Amino acid sequence: MKRRDSMPLLRRGELAERVGCNLETIRYYEGIGLLPHPPRSEGRHRLYDAELAKRLRFILRGRELGFSIEEIRALLAIADGGGGCAEVYALTTQHIDVVKRKIADLRKLERILSNTAARCARDASPDCPIIEALSAPRRAQ
Amino acid sequence: MKRRDSMPLLRRGELAERVGCNLETIRYYEGIGLLPHPPRSEGRHRLYDAELAKRLRFILRGRELGFSIEEIRALLAIADGGGGCAEVYALTTQHIDVVKRKIADLRKLERILSNTAARCARDASPDCPIIEALSAPRRAQ
């Protein structure tokens, strides 16, 4: 099931392109200890295998999903330690709450922006309701 | 209409506390030119009036709502220049789109997290579906 020529050890640039991240991001993750030091070529060029690529994808996806570096570090520690599915579950559901709160805030924001924009006459009126709305002394949600 | 003792010139710490931001943030905004240099006391302590407080609240609220410093700078420039309600309107509606996209992304994320979490058995199973889901090679949104 494992085609051995489909992933013949990638160099940093190739890996970056394949997973869709910046070249330097990989070195950064290695530097802060999220990615282990990969094996090197004769001339000290990093060589990544499928396992490292997978780990990198995990990190990147986690970042996309709004996990902080430290949260991802925790997730990886659990994964590395084997077992802890329950812990991963806890961390994830906890994160879901954060996401839900963000959504709620943004929807509130959207309402405010839409309302104020709607009130804004499209011609050059002297005092713009958007400015007034945003500089209100903290009330009127 | 203007009660003269309700706001008797605030010092930096007082203003920070009143608007609910960090003390240094105010100096930072002054440094990057979002807040004008305020008048000073004999001993060079900054003194803020209601106008400056309002401007600060505008900046802070804008940041909360996800505007970048440069977007806020633009908004303020328009407000300062008087008139340009149409421009403010344009900038704002443009921003509404950004907010809508953010909401959409977060909801997608929430779905993914919820789905994977739901699939996760609460006991310590050997390979956690969340880990697998997040390190999958980019497909299965």
Place this chain on the structure above:
DNA sequence: CTACAATCTGTAGCGACTACAGGATCAAGA
């Protein structure tokens, strides 16, 4: 073999703050 691309290293820069050190000033109590 040569050219040129890719990688190596360390370090600096980004945005948007936040914290700190070492000194000056302010407001209140004795």
Place this chain on the structure above:
DNA sequence: TCTTGATCCTGTAGTCGCTACAGATTGTAG
């Protein structure tokens, strides 16, 4: 009036999560 302690002043360094750069080395195609 003096003193004490809180607040403020300045400049600078640190934070997070990258991203970019410079100058040297290596890998590879022609």
